[in-house]
Amino acid sequence: MTGWECAIVGCGSTFERVEALLAHQVADHDPHECEVCGESVPEGYFAIEHGLDEHTRAEYVRFYDGDAAAIRERERVLEEVGDALDPDVLADLLGEDTPDAVDASDVAPATTS
Numbered sequence: 862m863t864g865w866e867c868a869i870v871g872c873g874s875t876f877e878r879v880e881a882l883l884a885h886q887v888a889d890h891d892p893h894e895c896e897v898c899g900e901s902v903p904e905g906y907f908a909i910e911h912g913l914d915e916h917t918r919a920e921y922v923r924f925y926d927g928d929a930a931a932i933r934e935r936e937r938v939l940e941e942v943g944d945a946l947d948p949d950v951l952a953d954l955l956g957e958d959t960p961d962a963v964d965a966s967d968v969a970p971a972t973t974s
């Protein structure tokens with residue numbers, strides 16, 4: 862395992878964990894405007910996920926000027942990243958409040974001593 866390389870053109874940074882790669886794509890790259898619906902999504906993995914989850918393969922091919930091989934390549938990326946991804950770690954890196962943290966403060970309020 863040599864790590865995860867950012868596939869965005871001109872970047873090529875590598876990361877030990879896939880979560881770090883995704884956080885990098887969100888923080889260090891400009892957002893991508895979906896060519897199908899115009900929504901702004903983070904570049905890289907999230908843009909691919911949006912394109913394939915929110916739109917049909919036919920739309921994706923038409924708007925992105927892709928072909929079946931390009932779709933398969935992107936599906937492979939989604940699968941690989943999805944397998945390796947720990948959503949909790951990613952949420953941490955993206956600075957979102959995790960439900961766990963909220964629960965912990967509810968059941969274990971700070972005690973004064």
Ligand SMILES: [Zn+2]
Binds near residue numbers: 868872874886889890
């Ligand atoms: Zn990058």
Ligand SMILES: [Zn+2]
Binds near residue numbers: 896899
């Ligand atoms: Zn879209």
